[in-house]
Amino acid sequence: MNDVAVIGAGMTVFQRRLKETGKELSYLATKMALEEAGITKKDIDMVVMGSAPDAFDGIHQKGENLLDGAAGAGKPYVRVFNGGGTGVFAPIAGWWHVASGVADIALVVCEEKMGNCYPHPQTAFRHIWDPILDRPLAPNLVWLFAMEMNRYMTKYNIKKEDIARVAVKNKRNAVGHPCAQLPDEKITIEDVLNSEMMAWPVQRLDISPPSDGASALIFCSKDKVRQFTDDPVWVDGVGWNIDSTMWTNRDLSFPRYVANAARMAYKMAGIHNPRKEIDFAEPYDPFDYKELHHMEGLLLCNKGEAPILTREGVTERDGNMPMCPSGGLMGVGNPIAATMGQKICELYWQLAGKAGKRQIPTDPQVGVGQAWGDIMQMATVAVLRRG
Secondary structure, eight states, rough: OOOOEEEEEEOOOOOSSSSOOOHHHHHHHHHEEEEEEEOGGGGGGGEEEEEOOHHHHHTTTHHHHTTTTTTOTTTTEEEBBBBHHHHHHHHHHHHHHHHHOOOOOEEEEEEGGGGSSSSSSGGGGGSOOOOOTTGGGGOOOOHHHHHHHHHHHHHTTTTTTHHHOOOOOHHHHHGOOTTOOOOOOOOOHHHTTTTTTEEEEEEEEGBBBBBBBEEEEEEEEEEHHHHSSSEEEEEEEEEEEEOOOGGGOOTTTTTTHHHHHHHHHHHTTTOOOHHHOOEEEEEEOOOOOHHHHHHHHSSSSSSSTHHHHHOOOOOSSSSSSBBBTTTTTHHHHHGGGGIIIIIIIIIHHHTTOOOGGGGOOOOOOEEEEEETTTTTTTTEEEEEOOO
């Protein structure tokens, strides 16, 4: 298996973008990544497209539709998607094409045009439920996550203000991000606690904003990487795992599928004690409680301990283990698959020392990124290492 490095990344501004099509968003992110890597589309051997349900863009088979904007015309091209997990699974797919020797240089593009889904992107999920067991309940994702959040809080006696602290941290972290949709340096815990109730205990400011956007990554084989950089950022390990589709049958207080995916990635990376060997993380945070949930699933702390570490400042950008230094989904935005920009592009930018105002001050060497999708049961994990 070949060693694989990241040599370039790109990311559009995340916001409601009515003027650009999904193809144009893909083009913008791809152009940025190619320019950062110092290559052209002629140097790309193959392309992976990551994008969540077609219903978001309002175009059936949107993977094929997005091909032109993603520099995929005339090249081997594949689309992967597993809901929110796509933001890390698409780069995993790019990694395995290079690791296997199929390609020397692979481009991964992730796109989402949620603004095309009227009246709200939530309507795209009306038909993901079992027609006999689930659909008669008329479920939606917010109240489903509310049950999980409530179970997590109840089992570990977590206070709502400790969860709100994540929203505050991430929106403040996003202030230095040029692509951020909802940065807020003045937000307070009281603002979160006083925001509109959606489904107890989830309030409006507990939720990341839906968005439009795209991101891109370029992977390169060990044989060619020295042509582009003397200080590569390597993909050290990858993992993925999926639990039962029946959300009624899962332990809502702990994401064991994340732990399973993390163990797979850590084994590949040779990491035996993730708490000591990982310098920072980008856990998936579509809701503020999920950063805590996923921090525990990534085995970076004990069950129920993540809120305590957050309260103590350990997860701040200048803390001992920064979480979501990018601002995450809570601060930058949540165009489902395109969140690769916060989760894997950010790992690359931090490890390459290119994160600008977001740069972690402690010179990180190892980072882990994670995404979460399907109906709360899919986890994808990647470990990147500098040098």
